[in-house]
């Protein structure tokens with residue numbers, strides 16, 4: 237594997253501002269970073285420093301004002317404009333999201349919350365449910381497969397959400413405060429899990445966190461302040 | 469997996485409650501449409517009942533329904549002699565009250581000559597009037613049944629036959645009796661007025677006046693032609709059946725019809741707004757879920773399908789609930805409610821279109837929502 241395509245995520249002088257003139261907010265200023273496969277990295281910084289904004293740009297949810305970005309060796313943003321039209325397909329194939337609040341669909345049971353992403357990617361419904369159950373087992377919530385999200389505990393729901401993020405075997409997993417809703421024991425379990433994933437699926441994991449308890453679980457940490465990356 | 473269905477199943481009770489609510493509203497709309505139709509049809513039934521071609525009434529009136537008309541009783545013989553007239557009959561109309569089994573009945577009394585035009589339409593049960601006195605053919609809406617004895621004026625009448633749906637434009641059930649009985653009744657019921665008139669010498673003809681003469685024409689005779697002949701008598705005027713029906717629906721019930729028509733349109737608009745609001749709110753409540761769907765890579769068509777299918781389900785279930793409700797209770801209304809399939813289908817189409825349009829509103833909001841909304845808090 238050559239160094240040039242070794243990074244899964246390569247962000248190159250990305251800037252993002254909201255509004256214009258008086259109300260202009262520079263959320264990101266020329267941020268550059270690279271994340272390699274099997275790396276678990278943290279995004280830190282005070283509130284309003286641009287962490288979520290950066291995560292959204294990497295997740296192809298938000299466009300950049302300028303700069304370039306490559307995901308898995310593919311040019312996705314060049315000089316601030318998208319190079320691909322079907323961003324949802326890109327997300328479906330390559331990116332898994334873990335939200336702070338689990339964001340499971342309340343009208344589907346745990347298994348179907350996972351199966352739906354597999355079906356959207358083209359799996360037939362039987363195969364999707366089978367794989368969904370495997371994933372739930374893997375995350376040790378196999379016994380809650382037919383439970384509705386409202387009846388799951390915070391930790392269980394978070395694990396189902398993680399299972400969903402993993403369903404299509406994405407290479408890039410983005411997590412916005414994945415442990416904020418969990419106690420330190422469960423936070424540790426989730427971090428172990430993310431680590432295991434990074435290793436087993438050769439994936440990169442980028443997590444925004446304020447949670448000092450888990451700082452030691454990361455390979456590298458990026459500090460954002462006023463939209464600028466300070467050190468890594 | 470069908471997301472629309474799964475979401476509905478998840479909150480089934482609430483969805484069904486919404487459907488029932490909408491159903492009640494659409495039921496009211498249907499009822500109004502039926503009442504409107506019923507009013508128009510009721511207004512015409514009395515004029516259609518004798519199945520005749522020409523109405524001969526007092527000169528320069530539009531009688532006998534829209535305006536009062538009184539003509540001499542011997543007019544009928546003159547009319548019957550006109551070329552083109554096959555048969556003619558005298559007829560009187562009056563509203564009268566009778567008491568039956570402790571109930572006050574308000575009836576529309578039609579006096580006619582049993583062997584001549586002017587009698588009731590085909591009967592529901594019993595027979596037509598066979599004797600020259602004290603027999604009645606009553607409409608079912610009066611509550612009278614065969615064999616009932618009803619005191620009217622100074623006489624008591626026996627119900628020998630019944631009609632159905634034969635009421636005047638005010639909703640009073642019709643009863644048919646012989647012309648002679650009806651004329652006597654007219655005199656009995658307002659003796660003082662008649663006496664005053666007679667004292668003044670105003671009605672030299674005495675009791676022998678009728679409200680109209682109705683004529684059935686020979687197959688090839690032109691109603692307008694015969695009407696022209698009748699109008700040569702200065703004291704008479706002639707109205708064709710077609711013109712009579714136009715008078716009834718245009719002048720007699722016009723205001724009531726416009727009133728109900730306007731109210732029905734208002735109800736339709738209100739229902740449309742409510743349907744739109746329900747569907748819009750249904751979508752707005754799901755915006756975060758829709759953002760999540762976008763985030764996990766669901767294409768627009770999945771999201772659009774979910775919203776449109778739910779809107780359609782709501783519309784269909786609501787509409788059928790309403791239609792079922794009205795079809796089951798329409799006979800309990802005091803006046804006729806007529807639901808023709810074309811009205812019901814038209815309302816169905818309106819509901820369908822409104823649902824489609826208002827889901828468009830929801831779809832617009834859904835497509836605009838930023839997938840990033842799912843991430844925040």
Ligand SMILES: Nc1ncnc2c1ncn2[C@@H]1O[C@H](COP(=O)(O)OP(=O)(O)OP(=O)(O)O)[C@@H](O)[C@H]1O
Pocket residue numbers: 254255261262263281282283284285286287288289290
């Ligand atoms: N859609 C938007 N429109 C305008 N300004 C925005 C928008 N999103 C974010 N911002 C601004 O960009 C800056 C960075 O926001 P961001 O959400 O990335 O911060 P954060 O580091 O995630 O903060 P927190 O720790 O509170 O989540 C903030 O000043 C915020 O007000």
Ligand SMILES: [Mg+2]
Pocket residue numbers: 287288289
């Ligand atoms: Mg944030």
